[in-house]
Amino acid sequence: MMTFWRLLSLMRPHAGWMVLAVFVSAVATAAHVALMATSGWFITSMALAGLAGLSMNYFTPAAMIRGFSILRTAGRYAERLVGHEATLRFVARLRAWLFGRIERAAPASLEGISAGDLLTRLRVDIDRMELAFLRIVAPILAGMLVILPVLIWLAISQPLVAFVLGALLACAGMGVPIVLLAIHRRDAAIAAEATADLNSASVEAIEGQAELAIYDPEGLHRKSLIGHSDRLLAAEDRLARGQAFGNAAIPLFAHLGVVILLVIGIPAVQAGGLPPAELPMLLLMTVALFDAVAGWPLAVQSVPVVLASARRVFGIADREQAVPEPAQPEPVFAPLTLHFSNMCFRYPGAAGEGLRDLDLVLKPGQRIAILGASGSGKSTLAALALRFLAPQHGALVLNGHDYRQLSGEHLRKHIALLAQNDHIFSGTIRGNLLFADPDASDVALEQACRTAQILPLIESLPEGFDTWVGAHGRALSGGEARRLLLARTLLRRPAILILDEPTEGLDAETESAVMVAVLADHPEASLLLLTHRLAGLAEMDEIFRLEAGQLVAISKHSLAIPEGPRHSRAD
């Protein structure tokens, strides 16, 4: 229930459109009810007048019939347009909102949630939340707006009729669907589970096709896939039966209502309590009135679906930031001294030591290398320096201010990271570079690419900087991608440059050329080089090895730092 209220409160900015949508929808339905009621009354009155040889004023009802029919037609069209406009506006804002929340929590608080899962929430779940208005709120409110006045008006002259009609409407629109929903709750869960199983079995069947062909000649995996499929279809068959039942309920109750009204109405007409022309009017109105609840069964069915999606969306949106932003951040000015002060960090629930009592000062212009095998915590150090994570003990201190007093955004203006898993976005090379700095000049782009030793490659491409790369573009080799990402990081010209395995995938010659150029092009920048290779170490002021979560200083002489370009490793 809380989830639903929260969902409703998110709709508030679009309340204007939504109220309009409900109103227009109610008008259209009311026009339909009025059209049918008036028609029934009209032809009966005309027939009775004809038989009695009387004349009657037929202009008004005939005009009303025409008017209602036009109102109903126009109303239905407007209802659809306004309803969708309201929903789509709601959804568009919701998507941007959720994206903002995801970005806020990223990356540390989203650990363990795949990009595909996030995409599902951003796309499918948000799309489902749009049903909250279109399928649930709008039809129920609009239906109520039509039914309640009619029932109240009826109750004044025919309380029994009003009661019977109200009960039938409630049964058909709400009672039956709710009962069906309860009965089929298990089937819906089975269907959802079987769908997920079927999807993952299908992915395995395709991705692991070669292995299954070799290892699974009896087709055990195929059998389990078919099993999931059969289970899904069986659950869907039961759900479809419930739906067919619900679909039958509305006309059943509507026409049974007619039968009951006949039994109540005929004596009333004979007793003179009900004018003869009003009996057919009531009967036709009854049938038409059930149109007002026609959307309700679907509304009831949609409630759990919408709520499940809303919960998934709120679950992501409510993730706390790993490092909360301060209310009044201290300013950050270069030159910068970064001090990891007796800092401890361990991923919650992770095995191993984490980082222990790590103490390190990076002074302006200083160049420090930290060596370590993969998994030794180098990348964690980088994430801490970017304020993606907060240490459990100790602190990071920048120019005397604890990181907790600084805004992440200010800080990252001056500290740039080339991470191991940096992403190349689908777009042009230029677009990817400008990602780091949207205002960078062409000269700056070329300079950064030259330093990263990628400029000749870009210039050799027919479309140069406008070549498409990323998921939907030209595939870059590992080494090319690495250098492009390096160029992007360099483009920020930060005060502190953190390079995490910058030369992964490069041959020895390019590797040392890259390191030489980076150091030459950024003489003032402080550098934190995280690597397990030896290239560039000769130029470092200090070298540490990260061992069991602690820094161990090592002298350059103890390392066999290569003179020339040779491929080697630091272990």
Added chain:
Amino acid sequence: MASSSPQALDFLKRWRPRARKPLTRAMIAGGISGIMIVGQAWLLAMILHRVLVEKQALDTVLGLIVLLALTVLARILASYIAERSGFAAALAILPKLRSALLEKVDRVGPVGLSTRPTGEVVSALAEGVRGVEPFFSRYLPATAQAAMLPLGILAVVAPLDWISGLAFLITAPLIPFFMVLIGKGAEALNQRQWLKLQRMSGHFLDAMQGLATIKAFNAGPRMQQAVAEAADSYRLETMRVLRIAFLSALTLEFFATVSIAIIAVLIGFRLLWGEMSYQHGLFILLLAPEFYLPLRAMGTAYHARMEALGAAERLAALETMPELARPDEMPASMTGPLLRHAPALTIEDVHLAYPGERTGLTGITLAVAAGECVAIAGPSGAGKSSLFSLLMGFVMPDSGAIRIDGQALETIPLAALRRSIAYIPQQPTLFTGTVASNIALGDGNPDADRVRRAAEQARIDQRIAGLPKGFSTVIGASGHALSGGEAQRIGLARAFYRNAPLVLLDEPTAHLDPETEALIHGSIRALKPGRTLLIIAHRGETRALADRTIWLDAGRVGLAPADASA
């Protein structure tokens, strides 16, 4: 998506006869429901006529009222049966359709499928099959209903009142006509919007994959702005589609409503002038909405058809993929493994060309002695994977001969051949299930001791012991996550468990750190005795494990490059 391509429609029509029985049942039930609708209107008109015109009392019409109630029940029951039969039609088709597609996928084989993104094939299998359901469960029954019921009502009404009959006759054909006209326009727009949706969703995935990068560059607000703009332009585009799509509903609504109004007014006047009986007048008025109802239902059904066609198109595309894999000529005829000892391989002047531009093999000749461990190296596209695919029967050579222990490959039954091979791809697939069932892949009754030994030999036993439930821990997409190096060692454990004499290893240590690499090399060394091993290897360290290296270049055996250290 929703374009009415002829292949998609053909595809659906081809499957239709399999559901003939339930579809016929749906049509008959629909017809009965139509008859009941007419009967119901006739009874109600008769009752009201007797009560209001002839002033009869309740008890004289009570029999008619009971009959009316029964008619209502019969009508609802019939339409319930019609709806269920529609779904039964889908149920009669979907399982067979899914099996047929899976068999097709087998015939295309891993090499053939690799030209398409996995997601595309999976969504054809999972959602595609499901997506054609509305065609059988809703569209076909609704079409039958729309063809029968209005004609039936017209046949009843026209003799009673030719004016109303004429109104029906004129408006009814106009409705589908306008709907088709407007539907065509909506379809084109719909397709454009679909593209936009896909682009937007690609954009979102990109943003989700690059979240850390976005954050590191303070690009969050900029991206949020972009997301808002994308979502907003999607809204504008959608509304453009909907404004037109809703026009078809408007047309329907207009003709249906206005003709009811006209019929009501015209009947009213004739009643006033005494030219018509009240019973007939009311009967026609009651039937008027029912006349248009099936036509309106066609609007929704048409949507179901477009959706199903979109899905069918993907299925039809899958169906036309070239079948590269060697057909399984004698399924399960041979159960035991063919090869008991490490086999010798000879490959003589084998050519292989793929459809499209991919290079295959251009006259490769090589020999591997029994029990030898050979590294295969060379630039990408040199034919290393093609060699493996040939040996496993995922492609067939255009010419040349492959022999295993002197026996021509094509004369060895496919099942027996595959049972003699252990294959470890670059990134072994982890199937949803326990660690044990992953190691004993394809074995319905895994031998716990052998699984344990295989894990030891693959140097993964300690890692497994550290898992929450040891060998019973569920891994795979929805289970406990394993790293690339761990998955690689599960792949090796599979090879140890299978104990096949021919082992094909594809790039076992790409992207791994030195420690893991050392573990895997140790494990490969343990795999060598008594087996023939082929290892695709880029890295010198891996090649050093082999007795010798065969260098491939452009689809044939070439020379080792000058700087090759091993």
